[in-house]
Amino acid sequence: MALVCDGALRILDQTLLPHEEKWIEIRSPDDMIREIQRLGVRGAPLIGVAAALALAQYAESGADQTQLKNAAQKISAARPTAVNLMAAVNRLAPLADNPKRFIAEAEAIFEEDVALCEAMAKRASDFIQDGDRILTHCNTGALATVGVGTALGAIRKAHESGKKIHVFVDETRPLLQGSRLTAWELGKLGIGYSLVCDNMAGALMARGEVRKVFVGADRIARNGDVANKIGTYPLAVLAKYHSIPFYVVAPKSTLDPDCGSGADIPIEIRDGDEVRFGKSPRNCEVWNPAFDVTPRSLISAIILDDRIL
Amino acid sequence: MALVCDGALRILDQTLLPHEEKWIEIRSPDDMIREIQRLGVRGAPLIGVAAALALAQYAESGADQTQLKNAAQKISAARPTAVNLMAAVNRLAPLADNPKRFIAEAEAIFEEDVALCEAMAKRASDFIQDGDRILTHCNTGALATVGVGTALGAIRKAHESGKKIHVFVDETRPLLQGSRLTAWELGKLGIGYSLVCDNMAGALMARGEVRKVFVGADRIARNGDVANKIGTYPLAVLAKYHSIPFYVVAPKSTLDPDCGSGADIPIEIRDGDEVRFGKSPRNCEVWNPAFDVTPRSLISAIILDDRIL
Numbered sequence: 001m002a003l004v005c006d007g008a009l010r011i012l013d014q015t016l017l018p019h020e021e022k023w024i025e026i027r028s029p030d031d032m033i034r035e036i037q038r039l040g041v042r043g044a045p046l047i048g049v050a051a052a053l054a055l056a057q058y059a060e061s062g063a064d065q066t067q068l069k070n071a072a073q074k075i076s077a078a079r080p081t082a083v084n085l086m087a088a089v090n091r092l093a094p095l096a097d098n099p100k101r102f103i104a105e106a107e108a109i110f111e112e113d114v115a116l117c118e119a120m121a122k123r124a125s126d127f128i129q130d131g132d133r134i135l136t137h138c139n140t141g142a143l144a145t146v147g148v149g150t151a152l153g154a155i156r157k158a159h160e161s162g163k164k165i166h167v168f169v170d171e172t173r174p175l176l177q178g179s180r181l182t183a184w185e186l187g188k189l190g191i192g193y194s195l196v197c198d199n200m201a202g203a204l205m206a207r208g209e210v211r212k213v214f215v216g217a218d219r220i221a222r223n224g225d226v227a228n229k230i231g232t233y234p235l236a237v238l239a240k241y242h243s244i245p246f247y248v249v250a251p252k253s254t255l256d257p258d259c260g261s262g263a264d265i266p267i268e269i270r271d272g273d274e275v276r277f278g279k280s281p282r283n284c285e286v287w288n289p290a291f292d293v294t295p296r297s298l299i300s301a302i303i304l305d306d307r308i309l
Numbered sequence: 310m311a312l313v314c315d316g317a318l319r320i321l322d323q324t325l326l327p328h329e330e331k332w333i334e335i336r337s338p339d340d341m342i343r344e345i346q347r348l349g350v351r352g353a354p355l356i357g358v359a360a361a362l363a364l365a366q367y368a369e370s371g372a373d374q375t376q377l378k379n380a381a382q383k384i385s386a387a388r389p390t391a392v393n394l395m396a397a398v399n400r401l402a403p404l405a406d407n408p409k410r411f412i413a414e415a416e417a418i419f420e421e422d423v424a425l426c427e428a429m430a431k432r433a434s435d436f437i438q439d440g441d442r443i444l445t446h447c448n449t450g451a452l453a454t455v456g457v458g459t460a461l462g463a464i465r466k467a468h469e470s471g472k473k474i475h476v477f478v479d480e481t482r483p484l485l486q487g488s489r490l491t492a493w494e495l496g497k498l499g500i501g502y503s504l505v506c507d508n509m510a511g512a513l514m515a516r517g518e519v520r521k522v523f524v525g526a527d528r529i530a531r532n533g534d535v536a537n538k539i540g541t542y543p544l545a546v547l548a549k550y551h552s553i554p555f556y557v558v559a560p561k562s563t564l565d566p567d568c569g570s571g572a573d574i575p576i577e578i579r580d581g582d583e584v585r586f587g588k589s590p591r592n593c594e595v596w597n598p599a600f601d602v603t604p605r606s607l608i609s610a611i612i613l614d615d616r617i618l
Contacts, residue, residue: 018590171588172508179585179593180589194594195593198506203539203542203601203602234512241549285502292509292511
């Protein structure tokens with residue numbers, strides 16, 4: 001859990017993990033927008049819940065209908081790719097004239113995320129066999145949701161049901177959600193793992209070390225194309241080349257009926273300093289997309305909370 | 310040029326580039342072994358030359374035949390994958406009874422590297438067209454050789470002949486030879502480039518941004534399989550999937566007739582701290598291979614100094 005709402009609304013600063021656990025109090029929608037943008041709070045499902053709770057807090061503090069609608073519009077634009085953010089805001093915005101219902105709906109979004117995680121993690125864990133060696137990318141666990149997570153939730157459920165699993169964790173450049181967050185979560189859960197750089201996954205597969213790939217999703221288009229953390233697409237190509245099953249685990253709220261295909265999904269381009277990080281020539285040109293699109297043809301199954309695509 | 314031998318033998322400390330240009334004086338074979346192992350001096354052709362010159366310096370200082378042979382054996386084992394190191398030592402070792410010929414042979418190895426680079430870079434540059442957008446990995450330029458380089462030498466020759474080129478530079482985790490060294494070289498040469506993380510190359514290819522891939526090699530087996538910097542193999546798989554030509558540029562000294570296939574090439578596994586670098590949970594398990602093997606079937610052409618395979 002990386003977000004609590006017990007009187008105060010607080011988020012666990014994910015930029016400082018695993019070496020520091022610092023909670024940041026959120027006092028306004030603008031506070032939450034800043035944390036969403038700098039990835040203090042991150043993970044497609046979590047930023048949807050975080051936005052909803054920040055708006056509910058604003059409603060509780062007495063914001064009027066116009067203020068709520070403006071804040072909702074602003075927070076839904078904080079990051080462009082994960083559809084969960086817009087989906088949460090779109091559920092709340094029509095209730096802006098009724099603070100009580102507005103707040104109750106935000107609480108429902110929070111509670112639903114826990115239930116969605118349970119359902120999809122349980123369903124996806126059936127795809128994991130005893131002895132499996134699973135490659136995963138980015139962070140899709142308890143830090144990315146308010147429940148057990150998506151892809152990492154499935155791994156956790158399989159582990160808790162007694163299956164022996166080894167996980168290969170892609171470090172996930174540039175912001176290292178794999179080495180900082182997924183490794184930390186796996187350690188806490190007592191699940192064995194090996195950390196690798198993103199560019200080592202191919203060699204692992206060539207050696208026959210990887211039995212399955214499990215990833216999450218930030219947005220799923222109508223045709224089944226999936227936007228997810230940059231580096232997902234090359235893993236899917238490699239998995240196909242090596243005949244390794246490639247699974248996407250996500251809640252149904254990640255489906256976007258308004259996107260016909262992956263080409264319609266807006267991809268966030270982030271600051272080049274995340275890639276340079278003091279190592280490259282200063283101010284050199286950088287291309288830093290935060291996500292890529294994996295076509296449906298490379299995906300063995302998309303495992304939702306309520307069905308399998 | 311990252312190595313000079315003008316009275317003193319000195320190497321440019323490649324671990325500090327691009328922000329600091331510090332030259333380290335080498336006074337013994339052990340000094341050079343240490344620098345080879347910590348990648349103060351790196352690049353398959355360069356470490357062959359560096360080993361030869363360190364042994365020549367030892368011969369000049371009066372080392373006897375036994376001392377020379379022992380030092381040769383020790384330095385040839387400094388790193389296991391790049392065959393250039395063993396090839397250089399194997400040329401010198403039989404001359405250990407004749408210091409004058411021993412030293413002359415080391416000087417010949419140095420001078421040959423310059424000529425080999427010129428020849429292969431010129432030959433490989435014919436594969437580059439005006440307007441090409443080329444992806445490269447690791448560093449294969451003047452810092453990796455004592456000449457113009459291998460793959461990056463070809464890009465340089467094409468640029469110098471007036472072809473307009475844009476280069477996509479893979480940062481090359483874990484040690485960032487792309488963002489630290491290749492970006493620095495391209496900047497000095499005035500060749501336009503964009504830096505990307507290794508896991509972004511797939512998205513670049515999917516967008517049609519990459520016309521060709523050029524990489525170097527650390528060892529080429531008899532069947533044409535190529536060992537090169539970790540991350541090369543997934544690029545080759547991605548290039549094949551996107552029907553993008555994938556070229557390997559190397560001197561003939563990188564051919565190893567004693568290796569039947571890539572499976573026979575020893576792959577160096579390096580310290581996990583290179584991957585952790587203070588970001589992951591302390592002491593977490595890491596798999597850190599420095600190289601991977603690309604099968605011949607994924608390579609469009611291997612361009613040597615004297616012929617094309």
